[in-house]
């Protein structure tokens with residue numbers, strides 16, 4: 410199927426891939442987890458690469474149906490990654506977990522994603538991952554349309 414959406418590609422580093430699937434297989438999903446997605450755009454390969462993610466921090470809100478990223482540590486971790494990578498790695502989006510097999514974003518998720526994509530200083534789009542109990546799904550948005558996208562390791 411060829412359409413506009415197929416021109417956007419995203420890859421996940423083996424480390425992040427393994428970390429997310431390991432989280433999925435060991436987590437009880439009693440409360441939501443989440444964090445930031447960090448990476449860069451590979452102009453040669455013409456795809457985005459997710460290289461790192463952050464995990465829930467002390468000040469974050471982890472409720473049964475809600476994850477709110479409140480802790481400043483996410484930003485600090487991201488700043489460190491930015492510096493250590495020679496200013497290549499930066500904010501790509503957000504991830505969180507859902508206690509459902511095939512996760513779908515809530516109305517609140519979608520509005521939050523659009524808002525964050527508009528605030529995103531580096532790229533026109535941002536990526537959002539939801540880790541469900543059986544499936545991990547990824548979307549991207551430019552602040553308007555939200556499109557599901559397959560990711561490769």
Ligand SMILES: [Zn+2]
Pocket residue numbers: 505506507514515518
């Ligand atoms: Zn959600």
